[in-house]
Amino acid sequence: DIQLTQSPSFLSASVGDRVTITCRASQGFSNYLAWYQQKPGKAPQVLIYAASTLQTGVPSRFSGSGSGTEFTLTISSVQPEDFATYYCQQLNSYPPYTFGQGTKLEIK
Amino acid sequence: QVHLVQSGAEVKKPGASVKVSCRTSGYTFTNYDISWVRQAPGQGLEWMGWISAYTGNTNYPQKLQGRLIMTTDTSTSTAYMELRSLKSDDTAVYYCARVVGGEFFDPWGQGTLVTVSS
Numbered sequence: 763d764i765q766l767t768q769s770p771s772f773l774s775a776s777v778g779d780r781v782t783i784t785c786r787a788s789q790g791f792s793n794y795l796a797w798y799q800q801k802p803g804k805a806p807q808v809l810i811y812a813a814s815t816l817q818t819g820v821p822s823r824f825s826g827s828g829s830g831t832e833f834t835l836t837i838s839s840v841q842p843e844d845f846a847t848y849y850c851q852q853l854n855s856y857p858p859y860t861f862g863q864g865t866k867l868e869i870k
Numbered sequence: 871q872v873h874l875v876q877s878g879a880e881v882k883k884p885g886a887s888v889k890v891s892c893r894t895s896g897y898t899f900t901n902y903d904i905s906w907v908r909q910a911p912g913q914g915l916e917w918m919g920w921i922s923a924y925t926g927n928t929n930y931p932q933k934l935q936g937r938l939i940m941t942t943d944t945s946t947s948t949a950y951m952e953l954r955s956l957k958s959d960d961t962a963v964y965y966c967a968r969v970v971g972g973e974f975f976d977p978w979g980q981g982t983l984v985t986v987s988s
Contacts, residue, residue, distance in 0.1 A: 794972070794973060796973065796974040796975070798915075798975075800915075805965055805967075805977075805978035805979065805980060805981055806915065806965075806975075806978060807976075807977075807978070808974045808975065808976045811970075811973045811974035812973055817974070817976070849914065849915055851915075851917075851974075851975070853969075853972055853973055853974070857905075857917070857919075857920045857929045858917055858929070858931050859905060859917045859920070859969075859975075860917060861907075861914060861915040861916070861917060862914075863914045864914040864915070
């Protein structure tokens with residue numbers, strides 16, 4: 763099974779900062795990688811799929827890139843509503859659909 | 871609009887079973903697979919398994935095989951997740967989610983808290 767490791771696990775940022783979260787895979791795969799945002803007490807919501815495709819309705823300050831074993835999620839200018847936990851997920855090996863351990867974005 | 875609505879919170883004793891339902895609406899049920907994900911208190915997301923709403927085929931992670939059963943009822947567009955021989959570390963919020971094109975999960979149900987306690 764493909765294992766995903768996110769870094770960092772915790773991230774402090776100020777409103778307006780540019781932040782990047784990395785997701786590394788234990789073995790390379792194609793671009794079947796998704797990113798989710800989860801706020802406390804709520805279900806996750808998809809932000810990015812196919813590594814770089816922005817889900818409909820998601821602000822353009824979110825972007826994704828990468829392939830093989832390294833993928834990134836970037837928020838170009840963090841807004842107050844972006845403070846949440848972010849997860850990557852691989853859907854390449856069909857299934858299991860593994861998640862990364864999460865990155866909590868906190869206000870500095 | 872697509873909706874997944876789950877059944878309510880459950881409290882179970884160790885060794886018991888729990889069955890959570892996920893009623894879908896707003897799309898053709900058999901055109902999309904359903905996955906289940908759980909989240910223990912303060913922890914990350916754990917993928918629990920997948921069911922094809924068209925064929926009924928399932929795939930479970932090895933750690934849950936033998937205790938987990940996923941089913942669907944196409945007449946009511948509802949998916950079910952049954953977990954048997956519950957242990958305290960099965961305490962978690964359980965989510966169902968629609969699998970879109972094998973590329974992402976969307977939308978998710980609202981979650982069902984299952985508490986296992988003696």
